[in-house]
Amino acid sequence: MTEQNLSLTDEIKRRRTFAIISHPDAGKTTLTEKFLLYGGAIREAGSVKSRRSQKHAVSDWMEIEKQRGISVASSVLQFEYNNFCINILDTPGHQDFSEDTYRTLMAADSAVMVIDSAKGVEDQTKKLFQVCKMRGIPIFTFINKMDRKGKDPFELLEDIENVLGIRSCPVNWPIGSGKEFKGVFNRHKNQIEVFDDGNHGQDIAKSITGEVSDEKFNTLLGDALHEQLLNDIELLDIAGDNFDLDAILNGELTPVFFGSALTNFGVEPFLESFLEITSPPSPRSSNLGDIDPNTNNFSGFIFKIQANMDKNHRDRIAFLRICSGKFEKGMTVTHVQRNKKVKLSQPQQFVAQDRVIIDSAYPGDIIGIHDPGIFNIGDTLSEKQSNLQYTNIPQFAPEHFMRVSTKNALKRKQFVKGITQLSEEGAIQVYRQPNGGMEELIIGVVGVLQFEVLEYRLKQEYNVDILMNPLPYRYVRWIENDLSKFGKLSMTMDTLLVEDKNSNPVLLLQNEWSIRHLLERNEGLVLKETSL
Ligand code: G4P
Secondary structure, eight states, X not given: OOOTTOOHHHHHHTEEEEEEEEOTTSSHHHHHHHHHHHHTSSSSOOOOTTOGGGOTTSOHHHHHHHHHOOOOOSSEEEEEETTEEEEEEOOOOGGGOOHHHHHHHHHOSEEEEEEETTTBSOHHHHHHHHHHHHHTOOEEEEEEOTTSOOOOHHHHHHHIIIIIOOEEEESEEEESOGGGXXXXXXXXXXXXEEEOOTTTTSSOOOEEEEETTOTXXXXXXXXXXXXXXXXXXXXXXXXXXXXXXXXXXXXXXXXXXXXXXXXXXXXXXXXXXXXXXXXXXXOEEETTEEEOSSSSSOEEEEEEEEEOOOTTOOOEEEEEEEEXXXXXXXXXXXXXXXXXXXXXXXXXXXXXXXXXXXXXXXTTOEEEEEESSOOOTTOEEESSOTTOOBOOOOBOOOOEEEEEEESSGGGHHHHHHHHHHHHHHTSOEEEXXXXXXSSEEEEEESSTHHHHHXXXXXXXXXXXXXXXXXXXXXXXXXXXXXXXXXXXXXXXXXXXXXXXXXXXXXXXXXSHHHHHHHHHHSTTXXXXXXXX
């Protein structure tokens, strides 16, 4: 995919690496598919109907793969558009929502937040938004399904500001909605773009563009819509937040776009503006300070490990986000955490059509490397600086807990091995009661499907049957204080003190009231929702 003879600087400049976040059914898959259509990576968008029945337990990429016959069964997808090289990271939704979903956001430089115009901001979007906010990455809002009857656009802006607490600045404003959704008004260019119905979003939508005052729009839109648009524009000028590039890039202001991923109306104007406003990969923080992508030292970090579900091949693929320098196939690098040299001989990339072995890759790109069981989430690989470590990926708070043990005491060793491996992959979090053994563990997960995966994989890969008993906890808080100095905690009966895999003290709680109680009764106690 990469064009020849471009310098490292030029390759970095044309890269955009982002995640799409949304609540299930808001239209993330459809929008991704339309990006591919506009990028020329697929020729025709298929009908996304009839997918509902298959929706459980498979990732969205697999859905696309099945439907379109293209291989995108991975967490990342690369394609080209207008000379930009785009990496989209999947944040799985539905039942396979897991800690992986959060961690993927660590590898993204920005996020596109897809909102259903009839529903406004929904739960899963809120959770993912919080992670983006914590990282301070730019968040772009695409309000989707404008071809259906939805909420008033002004109300949607208010919803974003009130529920998410981020200021918003509309860049493209919708002209009409539902059956009357005709196009968008670009506030920057002061231009109207009216779309042609075409063949229901299967092809690129044709459009007519022009000045707001152009008389042709009176006929195209009809007097009433044109009039309404002029009124809206006036209102926006008084009421909306001003466009402020710095605030956008710092994640304090979200530019808002309206459209319909189904009919393609507003998709390309969004993509164009988004690519223009977002920045290419920028310096990343590490123990050695910020690392400039444009250096002669290849480096990156692992943000996801995907096990091969094939029982006969227990190898895994580690997903590495390149942060600096040029990657070349066969290169030998230092695996910093183990202080060992590793040769990256079969690097894979996930290009729109295929999973391919690549020769080179650049900052912003994600490559898949073979993992014989040596990598952990958050590990750094570096060509020249063997002590470079990118800032750790936090452990996110699980929301579901089970007490887990092996059915057969003789299988204890395999049980511990399997649990350890799954925890290294980051699929589950393991807690122990202080002074407790390994026979019975508390497992926490972000998405409830992970328990099924745990049971399945322990059986398939380690031949271990397990017993699982649900626990009533919903919240985890890591204790920042040194407990030996802090003394005994005053806590409610339904709170449990445990240790995480690094022996850090952790509290499992059932409700927010217990958290408040803890903070009120234990002055100076510092609790955190994530752990580094
Ligand atoms: P997701 O990945 O965020 O879960 O959403 P996905 O793209 O799968 O879209 C969910 C449903 O919403 C799909 O309908 C899809 O066709 C529809 N959809 C997506 N974008 C738009 C849009 O801009 N306008 C309209 N009207 N619909 C859109 P489905 O699964 O086939 O079922 P159904 O909800 O139509 O019954």
